[in-house]
Amino acid sequence: MIDKMSDIPLYVQLKQELKDKILAGHWKEEEKIPSEFDLMKTYKVSRATVRAAIDSLVLEGFLVKKHGTGTFVRKMRPSIGFEPLISLSYALETLNILSKNVVLQKKRIDLGEKLKRKLRYKETTECLYVSRLRYVDDIPIAVEDSYLHPQIAPIFDEKDLSKSIAKILINETDLSISKVEQVVVPRLAQDNERRLLMIHRETQILYMQRWIYVQNQTEPAYYLELIMRNDLSTLRR
Template sequence: MLDRYNYIPLYIQLKNELVEKIKNGIWKVGDKIPTEKELMDEYNVGRATVREALSKLVNEGYLYKKQGIGTFVARTQPSLGFEPLISLTYSLNARGINPKNIPVENIKMAPDKATLKRLKWKSQYDCYYIKRIRYAENIPIAVEESYFSTEYGNIGEKFDLTGSFAKMILKDLNLNIKKVEQVIVPRVPSIKEREILNINEDTLVLDLERWIYIQDKNEPFYYLNFIIPENIYMINL
């Protein structure tokens, strides 16, 4: 059911509801879906809300339209590139949620042995360390620590640290990703994390580590440590 008091826009909530029908097999590939009027009546929303939700689903490849006939299910998974898999900014924007990234630390550093092990670097060389607090609609939702190889210059000076790092890697630097490794572990948040994320001690966080490898390199170019409350991990990171 749609929640009119939720900060997520109604058309995004409706889109998510319709996606679930596709993924759960209620609407199968090739099926004609209900008309706009039928969806308006079923979900008690206006025509603009239905049209916006359907437009999103067409753009993501779930649905296709036949002029004068109707709208049909095209696939059970979205047709997306690499960026949505590694970008919180992309995922929030796709849901109509305004993201904001606040850098709180930006330094060039020589990693110690423990950090080198986390980075999966065999050699000792400097890196750029950037810490940010991630927000959705001005609500803090994640603590992010990023480590970049210095090979492509001073990341902190060359690029906008309030923007999407995934976009920076894929489009601004135009790097070709070879593989992504990721580990997610649930745990109890630290006192500092609870303060930043405004959560209580009963709320678990997910501790995500991600290593991004680019073509022709054997060691990760980018290491990410991402802390997000478990109850909002429905967002595709």
């Protein structure tokens, strides 16, 4: 209950009240909670107080607001906080850097022995290959080669691949990620990389490989290989 005499701010009390109900399952996932006006009446507080409590819970990922419709309990993601480790888009967003991808190529390919070993496939001999260039303000910052396992490739057939593949994997599928392996090597850019990223010979880049495993599959669902500029400190928006 809410105590107006308490030293604890009303919106904090209301926030805790709502959070407790969410965690206790009082409202189910995806279910609508009472409207802001209902909450005003129920708890006898002003709308600003209700909104402060709700906004805070939205920020913490417990609630989602839909304009004109209502406020809903957010489907719990098993991996909140995990995203920046998986998705370059997400990692950049935490720095307030917005990037966009341009798809250069997208095709099914057969894997040679060498590539098969690199992708850590055991049996599978084909995959969906996507080559992309990532831009921040029309400046190319990374070249990404993605390899999608046949088991998950169909999901991406009709997706907009200018968006983050990792984000799609996390948010638009029911797959849960079981392991992420990653190797990063700093080195100088090679000629072809320099041309794509429009950088000088001396510029250092990061070469990164990433294997993402889902659920019980033994082969990586998503292999990513990228090179990126290592001097993004000046790109804040």
